[in-house]
Amino acid sequence: MFMLPIPAFIALCLIFLALRAALAGGRGGLAVFLMACALQSLGIALAAGFGIAGLRPILPVSAAMIPPLAWLAFSAGLLRRVSWPQDWPHLAAPVFCLFCRLFAPETLDLAVALVFAGYGVAILRHLRRATDLPLARIGAGAQPRLLWQIIGGLLIASALSDVLISAAYIRGHDGWAGGIISLVAALILLCIGILSSAPDASGVAQDAADVPPPAAADAAPTEEDRDMLAQLDALLRKDRLYLDAGLTLQRLARRMRLPEKRLSAAVNRATGGNLSRHINRWRIDHACGLIAAGETITEAMLASGFNTKSNFNREFRRVTGFSPADWARQDAPRALAAGADLPKGPCP
Secondary structure, three states: OOOOOHHHHHHHHHHHHHHHHHHHHOOOOHHHHHHHHHHHHHHHHHHHHHOOOHHHHHHHHHHEEEEHHHHHHHHHHOOOOOOOOHHHHHHHHHHHHHHHHHHHHHHHHHHHHHHHHHHHHHHHHHHHOOOOOOOOOOOOOHHHHHHHHHHHHHHHHHHHEEEEEEHHHHOOHHHHHHHHHHHHHHHHHHHHHHHHHHHOOOOOOOOOOHHOHHHHHOOOOOOHHHHHHHHHHHHHHOOOHHHHOOOOOHHOOOOOOOOHHHHHHHHHHHHOOOHHHHHHHHHHHHHHHHHHHHOHHHHHHOOOOOOOOOHHHHHHHHHOOHHHHHHHHHHHHHHHHHOOOOOOOOOO
């Protein structure tokens, strides 16, 4: 009976996710990253499962391409547009590993492990230091940050597995290597699950209320901060940008012709929260008006810029102190009687 090796099954899953990301549009970096993981997993299956020994010398070098592609997918998805002049130095990692393969084979395993660990640490450090992710959807909450924190951790775990594989061969325990490779494959499968649960990949976005406000919110707001917040509110009131579920910090900053970090910091200081909470307050206000006018809770949620009930329910409770159903029973009739069929300010 034909048995499909685990790495081959993982490769098929990755190919499916890569195609889905490519067809979704605007996610080319993620699609390339997933396809590279798929090809690497397929190579492992052919070498370890089907005995194609000619692939073994190639796999370490091809593996060294995955961490740079992970970084580029991270950058393209959350930070900035990837450009050749700025990002070509990332070719250094696979080129260096190719050099090691040709001229210093005994150093190749260490070089690959350092590449994985280095990029994993780089992603984690950037996420720790960055207060804003300009391209992340405002309504996605903490999900993108958590997603890439785990991916960074998996890159480091992969580096540790390379060290364990080398130790197994050095000590003459070749049989251990197959088990370690299977463990790495399982970690990659876990990575697939995390990627597929991202907000733009039909996952459930985490609530922005679970994200603590940045430290900048502790600083006293300046008059300039208040003016900037007033300009933002005027823009939101005029163009109703908060109704767009795909709204990002970058888009708001571009509309206001302000640097992204400056706008975010001003909102943090002026509101004592963060931009995500401020935008969601506008969305909840709009939802209150729709519920008071007779819309169902689900219709109000979808019409107010929310994609998931979990995020909507949490934010609704944070802003109003009630669940949507309780507010509809207790406050909606009063709001409707007062003429609150359209949003004018924070919910009662």
